[in-house]
Amino acid sequence: MFEAARSLRDEFAELESQLADPGVIGDPRRSRRAGRRYSELLGIVKALDEYDRLTEDLAAAEELAGDDPDFAAEAASLGARRATAGERLTRLLAPRDPNDSNDAIVQIKSGEGGEESALFAGDLLTMYTRYAEHVGWGVEILEAEGTDLGGYKSVTVVFRAGPAGAAEAPYGVLKFEGGVHRVQRVPVTESAGRIHTSAVGVLVMPDVEGDEVEIDPDDLRIDVYRSTGKGGQGVNTTDSAVRITHLPSGIVVTCQDQRSQLQNREQAMRILRARLVAAAEQEAAAATEQARRSQVRTVDRSERIRTYNFPENRVTDHRIGFKAHNLNSVLDGGLGPLLEALHAADLAERLEQVGR
CATH class of the missing domain: 3.30.70.1660 (Alpha-Beta Plaits)
Structure with a gap:
């Protein structure tokens, strides 16, 4: 799920490197384009990081839940938060005007x-x-x-x-x-x-x-x-x-x-x-x-x-x-x-x- 977002995360990391590259910094055209694309991807990457973190926390809570009602309640809460994060990520991945x-x-x-x-x-x-x-x-x-x-x-x-x-x-x-x-x-x-x-x-x-x-x-x-x-x-x-x-x-x-x-x-x-x-x-x-x-x-x-x-x-x-x-x-x-x-x-x- 969200494999397209994971490939964008790789592109985002590459853009971070480019924006620190003196050769890119010294080229206004390349720097402007890289900066614009970086800004476009920033929200997607943050949303994906949140989704992945909640997925890991949910898996851990479900493993510990068993018959413990406290962990079961925590798992239910994490599941709802992950669903919300997934919806937000889906919205950010929808086709948009460049x-x-x-x-x-x-x-x-x-x-x-x-x-x-x-x-x-x-x-x-x-x-x-x-x-x-x-x-x-x-x-x-x-x-x-x-x-x-x-x-x-x-x-x-x-x-x-x-x-x-x-x-x-x-x-x-x-x-x-x-x-x-x-x-x-x-x-x-x-x-x-x-x-x-x-x-x-x-x-x-x-x-x-x-x-x-x-x-x-x-x-x-x-x-x-x-x-x-x-x-x-x-x-x-x-x-x-x-x-x-x-x-x-x-x-x-x-x-x-x-x-x-x-x-x-x-x-x-x-x-x-x-x-x-x-x-x-x-x-x-x-x-x-x-x-x-x-x-x-x-x-x-x-x-x-x-x-x-x-x-x-x-x-x-x-x-x-x-x-x-x-x-x-x-x-x-x-x-x-x-x-x-x-x-x-x-x-x-x-x-x-x-x-x-």
Whole structure:
């Protein structure tokens, strides 16, 4: 039982040796990959160690039990604890996304609903930012296109993991947020007090290192132009804005919020890498018919994953039937129960794969 975990324990020991090797330490690429894999295996190895220890203790208790009720009770307790440890180890061994340990790049884009949609895009940005503050993640806005009323036509933000052990990595937590989010409320722009329905699109992508995605420079068309955003010395007076087009995929990324053309180019390439990884994952999932929750590319009201209903103070996730009447708390960053429900549903599906 758990032979797969025992082979991972051998890999873990090898990684420990590598991380102490000066040759690996001096190579940022190798060190980063070894460190990431080490972190992924650490929980599995600890769970396996606990399971094996409880197995040995249980065997000893059963041998001594005989007619002794004290040892018999101890054996029963150890058996229950070992069963719990085995369940935990099984969950950790379930197939998982290799990008779960990455930081996350999240793009929020207004859709149907005009200015009201842009305002709700700002509300979603606040929701994710406050959740990040709760769990200790770092937050950086990479690119933003605002509106006159304080909303966003589009905003791209990166969430970075905090100190080791502080919280799970951002992409693994937020990846199911991708899709269309629908809001039902009376807009601030509505004088008659009528409830409107608007839609906002969210795309969640893993933040990957430059050496993890090969991009042929010949596949890129790079255009520079003058920024059109709010000013600042050197921003609107030079050709600092950058637009990168990846010709094979047709993906276009623009960045203009940084002060220099070089900075905007670096940010645009970072977003492009993330979008290429996300597109490749979607294509692979579709090819194998294992796409559990597709991230909707078009912001259409009918293709929603979640509804935020203000009159009823209700949030509903349509994929898993989750409902809660604490909308204000959710928008203030109280996403924990909703995210836990999504991940529990995903875990159930992954455990089914283990059992097949």
